[in-house]
Amino acid sequence: xxxxxxIPQYQHVxxxxxxxxxxxxxxxxxxxxxxxxxxxxxxxxxxxxxKSGEVKKQKRLTFQFGEAKKNSSxxxxxxxxxxxGTYFCAxxxxxxxxxxxxxxxxxxxxxxxx
Amino acid sequence: KAGVTQTPRYxxxxxxxxxxxxxxxxxxxxxxxxYQQTPGQGLxxxxxxxxxxxxxxxxxxxxxxxxQFSNSRSEMNVSxxxxxxxxxxxxxxxxxxxxxxxxxxxxxxxxxxxxxx
Numbered sequence: 654x655x656x657x658x659x660i661p662q663y664q665h666v667x668x669x670x671x672x673x674x675x676x677x678x679x680x681x682x683x684x685x686x687x688x689x690x691x692x693x694x695x696x697x698x699x700x701x702x703x704k705s706g707e708v709k710k711q712k713r714l715t716f717q718f719g720e721a722k723k724n725s726s727x728x729x730x731x732x733x734x735x736x737x738g739t740y741f742c743a744x745x746x747x748x749x750x751x752x753x754x755x756x757x758x759x760x761x762x763x764x765x766x767x
Numbered sequence: 768k769a770g771v772t773q774t775p776r777y778x779x780x781x782x783x784x785x786x787x788x789x790x791x792x793x794x795x796x797x798x799x800x801x802y803q804q805t806p807g808q809g810l811x812x813x814x815x816x817x818x819x820x821x822x823x824x825x826x827x828x829x830x831x832x833x834x835q836f837s838n839s840r841s842e843m844n845v846s847x848x849x850x851x852x853x854x855x856x857x858x859x860x861x862x863x864x865x866x867x868x869x870x871x872x873x874x875x876x877x878x879x880x881x882x883x884x
Contacts, residue, residue: 694877695877696810696873696875698872698873741810752815752822753817753823753861754800754815755873758809759809
């Protein structure tokens with residue numbers, strides 16, 4: 654199946670440092686979503702971006718959708734141990750008709766050390 | 768509101784057997800999607816059902832099948848199990864409406880972890 658690359662694949666940070674993950678697409682997207690999966694858990698929806706150049710903030714998390722709607726980023730300011738997990742972007746790549754067919758990115762695994 | 772419920776949570780099968788996994792979506796959600804998650808391939812889309820109709824399908828062999836009932840509950844079946852089918856199978860429901868091209872937020876269940884020996 655289609656894979657969407659996220660970079661980096663892994664990131665180890667010290668608590669308090671910032672973290673950014675990037676999601677890149679070769680095609681324009683109607684929207685992009687971000688999910689977080691804690692170790693041993695299931696993906697949990699964080700946010701959906703729809704507009705070109707859109708920036709949304711959730712406390713220490715900042716999400717951005719590129720002007721061309723081909724890329725997106727998630728930035729976490731001053732990481733905490735509760736931020737540990739894998740962050741996935743997800744979008745309707747390969748969706749030709751209606752419905753819910755989300756393709757997930759390869760994910761970025763974040764580890765936070767004290 | 769109860770979340771997405773998947774059963775069983777864990778199961779062990781041997782090669783050649785078949786398995787059926789069950790998913791009860793959030794009340795009122797008519798869209799149910801299934802994903803396979805493995806360390807090597809990540810999260811891979813299997814199929815999506817809406818009002819008992821398969822609306823989208825991923826690139827999996829015909830051994831993987833699913834269905835949805837009138838109460839929106841869904842099952843997926845894998846026949847002739849192979850070692851590579853060992854994975855976490857995740858079900859997700861959504862309030863997406865029929866014909867909508869804009870994908871909606873997915874609510875995932877805890878998953879069914881399948882081990883094939």
